Amino acid sequence: MSETQLLESINSIKGVGPKKLEVLQANGIFTYLDLLTTYPRRYLDRNxxxxxxxxxxxxxxxxxxxxxxxxxxxxxxxxxxxxxxxxxxxxxxxxxxxxxxxxxxxxxxxxxxxxxxxxxxxxxxxxxxxxxxxxxxKEEEGNFLHAGRIIPLYPSTESLKEEGLDSRGFRKLIYEILEKTQVVENLPKKIIKLRNLMIRDLAFRKIHFPENFEEIELSRRRFAYEELYYFQLLLLYKQKEREKIKRLLWPLPYSQSAATLLKSLPFQLTVDQLKAVERILDLAKKDVPLAALLQGDVGSGKTITALLIALHYIDNHIQVVMLAPTEILARQHYETVYKFMGNMPFLGIELLLGGENKKARAEKLSRIKNGESSFVVGTHSLFQDDVLFSDLGLVIIDEQHKFGVDQRENIRSKGKNPDILAMTATPIPRTLCLTLYGDLDLINIKTKPEGRKPIDTRWYKEDRRTGVYNSIRKYIKEGRQCYIVYPLVEDSEKVDLESCTNAHETLSKEIFPEFSVGLLHGKMKGPEKESVMSAFKQNKVQILVTTTVVEVGVDVPNATILMVEHADRFGISQLHQLRGRVGRSDIASYCILMTSDFVSDDARERLDALTKSNDGYELSEKDLAIRGPGELLGVKQSGLPEFKIADLVSDRQLLEEAKEDALKYSTGDEIEKMEISARFNEGKFLFAN
The missing domain is CATH 2.40.50.140 (Nucleic acid-binding proteins)
Structure with missing residues (x-):
């Protein structure tokens, strides 16, 4: 079957009348290819x-x-x-x-x-x-489609079933397509041989009408590889498209400001930090814009790394913007940059948040527009139409997976084809990196600053609560501070918020009346949040009762105890992020995970993993295995492609092979074809030839 035939409308199939056609199209099935790639959800042995x-x-x-x-x-x-x-x-x-x-x-x-x-x-x-x-x-003659064999069961809906398109109906349509045609191959012969893949025509026949369960696995592997290979081609296509637009603004190869900063730092950068700066600056020497992802576990020093890179642009009068998902994180970045660079008044550091008074905002926007402000830190407020830059050449996006594709493009469009440096403190499994960020250069900071100690993580149930409170009391009397974190989940936000505020009341009046107990959550207004955080940083507040609003960006080295209530309601990566709020100095730190007496098996696995490891990369792989990619990243903003058959957990090896092969064997023609394929399939990665 040629590519043209594969894209033929299903209304040419015998038995597909206007009603069936309408309901199939409503379920995303328009062509022969759509029907053939409606893969079985499971199989029954009806031999x-x-x-x-x-x-x-x-x-x-x-x-x-x-x-x-x-x-x-x-x-x-x-x-x-x-x-x-x-x-x-x-x-x-x-x-x-x-x-x-x-x-x-x-x-x-x-x-x-x-x-x-x-x-x-x-x-x-x-x-x-x-x-x-x-x-x-056919069945009367003994040629059974629906029995006497392994039969596939297909995903269906009530509307499909009403038109006779249950599993039996799908089997009949697919059988008819395969009876009258032969599907042509769309992978290079050398790849099929190298990876020992089933040929495409046979794979379609065996995935829909297998003779044994081994054939099901071989055909599934073939289509999973195909999907991942063509996805890697699409990423290469995106790279090629980006490279067509040449660089307009060039960072300096040597920055006097960066050299001055390095000399004045009260600590030494780690080997990983220095290598990251060197690698990113090397990429910025190319005549095409930089697109890189800087990954660093919590507390690994990504902000100072990004600042050192930014100074190479600023010294050449190129503006830099740093985008953060929350006001707390934006303010933290601003304060960090200001702390290190405040003695360089020419720098022009600006903080742009929502809810500012009109006059102050107008003055900031004017400085940004005429180029007086070289380094702009902000939140979603940066997306607004009135934010204009003079010469924006570097966009740093922190916790970038929390922003949608449109938002990232919005901020890029305000510059002169700027370089992009995405950052994340959420270690992402390699499989997901190859899928989500395969078109970016990946740079990792794995080592933490010298002197940092592993965080002692313990899981306790209700019967240990009194002892935990006594330990907190002891450490606070020694001058330390403590976070107590409550969950805030969208589905039960109101209940959770009440739980957090009620707990604050109880803790401040009944449990720790001798200490100052603060409250911080996302529903508070900016000035309120700022006031509470300022008091906590100055140790005027010893215990901060809060929600996951402190998950990233809060840096209080004197806070050495983190207690997480209802810890079984959090994922591994989120708990690891929260844990990163402590252990930010050379003082021993503790993370206490509190749960009720009864938790699910999944929760037990997550909590056990955290007590055994401080390695964010190792934990992210565990989280992926337990929860899967969609839930791990958050389906809404994950940017995950809609693979029909490939599974990012079980097909990790195939993804690695597909990336390797796409780089090695794909031709320029194949990559150019991706434009047509991606447009035709609206980004859903179902590929024709």
Missing amino acids: FTKDIILKQGDIVTLLGSIVDSYIVHGKKSRLIVGFRTLNNERINLVFFRGVNFFHKLFKVERKLVISGKLEYFKGYQIVHPEYEFLTDE
Whole structure:
């Protein structure tokens, strides 16, 4: 089947009339290819039972016909349908529900296939068997589509089922397509040989009509690889498109400001930080814009790394913007930059947040527009139309997975084809990096600053609460500070917020009346948040009761205890992020995970993992295995492609191979074709040739 045939409309298939066509199209099925790539969700083994001797307790699939049927009345009426096998064995099919319906349905001499568990009660019987009537000529001749083989079950909806498009209906349509045509190959022969892949035509036949379960796995592997390979081609295409627009603004290869900053730092940069700066500046020497992702575990020093890079632009009078997802994080970045660079007044550092008074905002916007402000830190307020730059050449996006594609493009469009440096403190498994950010250069900072100690993480249940409170009291008396974090989940935001505010009341009045207990959550106004955080940083507040608003960006080295309530409601990555609020100095730090006595097996696995490891990368792989990519990243903003068959957890090795092969074997023509393929499929990664 040529590419053109694959894209032929399904209305050319026998039996697809206007109603069926309408409902199929409403479910995203327009072409032969759409139908062939509607992969089975699971399979049933409906091979005929070969043993001549029937045994009680066996699960059997048998071919035969109806010999009689009658209703037995009593306390509970039941229908007995006499079924005779090809070996002349009688089996009673017993129905307790739908007696009258089945009585009309099971007519004498109708041929059918039945499946179920064989029982014995005055003879062999099967209660409420699965059944398929033989209605096609092919089946009458013994060419079974719906029984006597491994049969696929397809995803369906009520609207599809109403038009006869249940699993049986899908099998008939797909069988017809495969009967009349041969599908051409769309992968290079050398890749098929190298990766030992099933050829495409055979794979379509075996995934829909397998003879054994090994064929199912081989055909699934073929299509998973195909999907991942073409996705990697699409990423290469995106890179090529980006490279067509040449760089306009060039950072300086040597920055006097960066050199001055390095000399004045009260600490030494780690080897990973220095390598990251060097690597990113090397990429910025190219005549195409930089697009890189800087990954660093919590507390690894990404902000100072990004600042050192930014100074190479600023020294050349190029503006830099740093975008953060929350006001707290934006303010933290601003304060960090100001702390290090405040003695360089020419720098022009600006903080742009929402809710500022009009006059102050107008003055800031004027300085940004005429180029007086070189380094602008802000939140979503930066997306507004009135924010204009003079010469924006570097965009730093922190916790970049929390921004949508449109938002990232919005900020880029305000510059002169600026370089992009995305940052994340959420270690992302390599599999997801290759999928989400395969078109970016990945740079990792794995080592933490010297002197940082691993955080002692412990999981306690309610019976240990008094002891935990006593430990907190002891450390605070020694001058330390503590976070107590409550969950805030969208589905129950109001209840959770009440839980957080009520807890603050109880903790401040009944548990720790001798200390100052502050409250911080996302519903508070900017000045309120700022006031609380300022008091906490100055140790005027010893205990901060809060929500996940402190997940990133809060840096208070004197806070060495983090207590997480209802810890079983958080994912591994989120708990690891929260844990990163402590352990930010050379003082021993503790993370206490509190739960009720009963938690799910999944939660137990997550909490155990955290008590055993401080390595964010190792934990992210564990989180991916437990929760899957969609939930791990948050489906709304994840940017994950809609793979039909590839699985980012089980197909990690295939993804690595597909990336390697796309780089090695793909031609310029193949990459250019991706524009057509991506447009045709609206980014859903179902590929034709």
